[in-house]
Amino acid sequence: MLGDVYRACQELTLDQRANVVANAELYARSELLSDSGGHDWWHVDRVRRMATWIGSQEAANLFLVEVSALLHDISDFKVTGNEDSGRLAVLEFCYRNSLVDVIGNFVSDIVARVSFKGEGVEDEPLSPEGRCVRDADRLDAIGAIGVARVFAFGGSVGRPLWSPEGLPEEHRDRESYRSSKSTSLDHFTEKLHLVEARLETDAGKRIGRSRSGFVRDFEERFKTEWLSPFES
Ligand code: ADP
Ligand code: NI
Numbered sequence: 001m002l003g004d005v006y007r008a009c010q011e012l013t014l015d016q017r018a019n020v021v022a023n024a025e026l027y028a029r030s031e032l033l034s035d036s037g038g039h040d041w042w043h044v045d046r047v048r049r050m051a052t053w054i055g056s057q058e059a060a061n062l063f064l065v066e067v068s069a070l071l072h073d074i075s076d077f078k079v080t081g082n083e084d085s086g087r088l089a090v091l092e093f094c095y096r097n098s099l100v101d102v103i104g105n106f107v108s109d110i111v112a113r114v115s116f117k118g119e120g121v122e123d124e125p126l127s128p129e130g131r132c133v134r135d136a137d138r139l140d141a142i143g144a145i146g147v148a149r150v151f152a153f154g155g156s157v158g159r160p161l162w163s164p165e166g167l168p169e170e171h172r173d174r175e176s177y178r179s180s181k182s183t184s185l186d187h188f189t190e191k192l193h194l195v196e197a198r199l200e201t202d203a204g205k206r207i208g209r210s211r212s213g214f215v216r217d218f219e220e221r222f223k224t225e226w227l228s229p230f231e232s
Contacts, residue, residue: 002127005106009063017063020097024070027093031074039073043140047072051136055129057203064129068110072133076115087112118171119194135204138195143211146192147218154184161185164227188219
């Protein structure tokens with residue numbers, strides 16, 4: 001099965017592959033340019049660069065990694081409210097670009113499985129290429145950029161920075177994760193602190209360790225400034 005998709009890629013000329021990557025980039029740029037909630041084009045560009053870098057250490061097929069990374073947030077569930085819209089948009093893209101079904105199915109499978117769906121929802125198994133994209137997407141949710149994205153997203157949907165009176169929520173399914181009413185800082189417990197343990201590639205884990213350390217330090221400092229302002 002994996003062999004089939006690698007063979008199908010080898011049958012494409014270098015020019016054909018470059019063309020598909022360029023079209024995927026155009027598609028992602030046009031669809032995501034105006035998002036201010038942390039899912040903008042530059043998020044996709046960072047994920048593409050990180051995923052191909054991880055892929056080069058994991059001996060993954062870099063064409064499949066790059067195309068999947070570029071398309072991973074297209075027609076996302078959180079924007080369309082439709083479970084299947086991302087997968088369908090990717091299948092259409094592959095069809096428009098004359099890619100054979102085995103490639104279309106492979107890439108759309110990755111896109112459908114990348115997203116984080118809440119603490120209680122287990123990650124679905126992915127191909128080696130998919131693991132590179134999922135790790136890259138998760139790494140962009142932690143570190144300094146991840147912290148910035150939490151408050152950008154939180155602000156865009158009217159969430160307060162934090163409340164010392166509330167508690168983080170535990171999300172057993174995708175719906176409760178999506179409809180969470182908790183604060184931006186609570187989202188650290190609901191997602192950011194869980195990311196490191198869910199990384200699957202060696203290269204991703206290495207970077208995750210340092211970025212997670214930063215997130216923990218940030219949270220501690222934030223709470224100290226809030227709760228013991230005269231000591232910070
Ligand atoms: P993805 O689809 O990339 O797996 P999410 O949709 O869960 O990720 O999140 C996209 C970005 O928005 C991430 O940076 C995430 O940390 C942030 N985010 C998601 N939910 C919340 C929330 N309830 N409060 C604050 N930030 C959030
Ligand atoms: Ni993403």
